[in-house]
Amino acid sequence: MRIAVGAMGPGRVGLVDPSVSSGPLETVAPHELAGVVQAFESSHHPRWVWADTRRWYPRLLAAGVRVDRCHDLVLAAAILDHSTTTVAARAHGAGPRAEWLPAGPSEAGQAALVVPAASAAHSALFDLDDFEIATDAPMPEQAVGPRDVLGVPVDAVLAEHARQLALVAASERPGALRLLLAAESAGALIGAELHAAGLPWHREVHERVLDTELGPRPAPGRKPARMEQLAAEVRAMLGAPTVNVDSQVDLLKALRGAGIQVESTSRWELGEHDHPAIEPLVAYKKLARLFSANGWSWLDEWIVDGRFRPEYVPGGTATGRWATSGGGALQLPKNVRHAVVADPGWSLVVADAAQLEPRVLAGLAHDEAMAAAGRGRDFYSGIVGAGVVQTRDQAKVAILGAMYGATSGESGRLVPRLARAYPRAMALVDRAAAEGERGAGVTTLLGRSSPPPGAEWRAAQSLASQPEATAADERRARSRARDWGRFTRNFVVQGTAAEWALCWMAGLRSKLVTIASTAAQPSVAASRSGSAFERMPHLVYYLHDEIIVHTPTELAEQVAGAVTDAATGAGRLLFGDFPVEFPLDLAIVESYASVDA
DNA sequence: GTAGCGCGCGCC
DNA sequence: AAAGGGCGCGCGCTAC
Numbered sequence: 001m002r003i004a005v006g007a008m009g010p011g012r013v014g015l016v017d018p019s020v021s022s023g024p025l026e027t028v029a030p031h032e033l034a035g036v037v038q039a040f041e042s043s044h045h046p047r048w049v050w051a052d053t054r055r056w057y058p059r060l061l062a063a064g065v066r067v068d069r070c071h072d073l074v075l076a077a078a079i080l081d082h083s084t085t086t087v088a089a090r091a092h093g094a095g096p097r098a099e100w101l102p103a104g105p106s107e108a109g110q111a112a113l114v115v116p117a118a119s120a121a122h123s124a125l126f127d128l129d130d131f132e133i134a135t136d137a138p139m140p141e142q143a144v145g146p147r148d149v150l151g152v153p154v155d156a157v158l159a160e161h162a163r164q165l166a167l168v169a170a171s172e173r174p175g176a177l178r179l180l181l182a183a184e185s186a187g188a189l190i191g192a193e194l195h196a197a198g199l200p201w202h203r204e205v206h207e208r209v210l211d212t213e214l215g216p217r218p219a220p221g222r223k224p225a226r227m228e229q230l231a232a233e234v235r236a237m238l239g240a241p242t243v244n245v246d247s248q249v250d251l252l253k254a255l256r257g258a259g260i261q262v263e264s265t266s267r268w269e270l271g272e273h274d275h276p277a278i279e280p281l282v283a284y285k286k287l288a289r290l291f292s293a294n295g296w297s298w299l300d301e302w303i304v305d306g307r308f309r310p311e312y313v314p315g316g317t318a319t320g321r322w323a324t325s326g327g328g329a330l331q332l333p334k335n336v337r338h339a340v341v342a343d344p345g346w347s348l349v350v351a352d353a354a355q356l357e358p359r360v361l362a363g364l365a366h367d368e369a370m371a372a373a374g375r376g377r378d379f380y381s382g383i384v385g386a387g388v389v390q391t392r393d394q395a396k397v398a399i400l401g402a403m404y405g406a407t408s409g410e411s412g413r414l415v416p417r418l419a420r421a422y423p424r425a426m427a428l429v430d431r432a433a434a435e436g437e438r439g440a441g442v443t444t445l446l447g448r449s450s451p452p453p454g455a456e457w458r459a460a461q462s463l464a465s466q467p468e469a470t471a472a473d474e475r476r477a478r479s480r481a482r483d484w485g486r487f488t489r490n491f492v493v494q495g496t497a498a499e500w501a502l503c504w505m506a507g508l509r510s511k512l513v514t515i516a517s518t519a520a521q522p523s524v525a526a527s528r529s530g531s532a533f534e535r536m537p538h539l540v541y542y543l544h545d546e547i548i549v550h551t552p553t554e555l556a557e558q559v560a561g562a563v564t565d566a567a568t569g570a571g572r573l574l575f576g577d578f579p580v581e582f583p584l585d586l587a588i589v590e591s592y593a594s595v596d597a
Numbered sequence: 598g599t600a601g602c603g604c605g606c607g608c609c
Numbered sequence: 610a611a612a613g614g615g616c617g618c619g620c621g622c623t624a625c
Contacts, residue, residue: 331607404613490614
């Protein structure tokens, strides 16, 4: 069954079964919600229907309540209202179009659910008066802030839910969309759980890395001595005693003044020149990056009680990959991963999907030859083995070039060989690029569609189509068109890979519950991850094609099996019997840094 | 004083 | 090695 949750009268939360019209199952005060949700979870195992997981779920987790399934209306709306597979359904007016825009950051912001002015004023879905009453009324519980999402009336939740189900049913591919919405919603639950659990982080280990690389922590507002030394060396070598090496403009001038003809100060370009200033400059940049991005200030700000808790934003990018906010969680440098260490008696199961995107492409295109190259071995070596290119590096560059739209360089030169060997795969990405170049949308396997190009893009195209357009106008328009084509080319692959990863994680998450409930528990040492997770294996990190599970060591082998099974299951869900494999690089370790990258 | 932008660079 | 997709963040700098 499904249970919708939303505000019902001032200061009350209503739980409603969408399939019956005879009034709510319960109405409760917000502080009673967790207990009631837990009771229904045990007795009915419902799919919870709510506006926004990022607002509802953290308070449940904080109370130690975990739910299995939900339907996140904000995330689902973002998919359904833009999918090319619902164009006809939307045109036939399956209910008025209610815009459920994603909300801002859940913790600091306390922003209200955004209701766009156009629909808010007269839409039956949002009765503004109810909204105001519900949110402005004094709340009995501290946890419920003013203008909180609890203020979305349960009637509005029910109406939007009905509209969404109708869109799915009337879409071109209801089965795929159902899977996508379930996976996206599971991702939303996982995102909240990742934040609640946190990534185990050893401050002392991190500080040791900083000390080794940077030396002792400098006084506030100062740079580490080692950086100062390198900067002085750079200034001396450039003969520019006052240059600020942190200023791109300043530095570029000084480099040119010293006869180094560079267009930028980026590392790769500097590396092409031979000058005594370059080595200390590159070394400086490396240290500066560590110091400012993951130095002592970062530790002070982000590591609390031995956990790193970034905020995950499921569905945060156009392709369906997640975004994060805070702490740079998508960019943890390899050298600070030493600090990711399991609790005593616990282990980390680290797994990443090997060459996920090319495998997804093979599956998407039903390219048997390409799938065969990845079967039972390293994908790139498989391409070499098939005689397409000579070396593994060439295979890698060629594949990346095909998926990203490389036109020049070695990558661009190798792509045609790939096209001859794998014509179906190449045709799929070429078609996606062509759609983008003419401004059309493209769609992933499960139904997520690319956004339309922006106003600036359209203006450039229409300018170029005028009779008085200059050659420069036309060049610009073609260039913009190709840029967008590279985006849509990559979109179908990256977006479908994100869908695979969601299915992988969702499948794994439910297997972890099974493991926890069947394992002998009393001997397990509690982790420090909080009540909902302290005795069960749980996900602690996710990065596009890589996951980390924190587990009691005695369950690690079982967890590893579940991770592998979930990967196979995800492949089945997306590609059925098509013989494309998704092998993992998997390790059971104490520290994240022990994993070969 | 701060909002917004470009750069550079970390990750996939 | 090459210059091609997606991100977030800190910095310096400019414009307001």
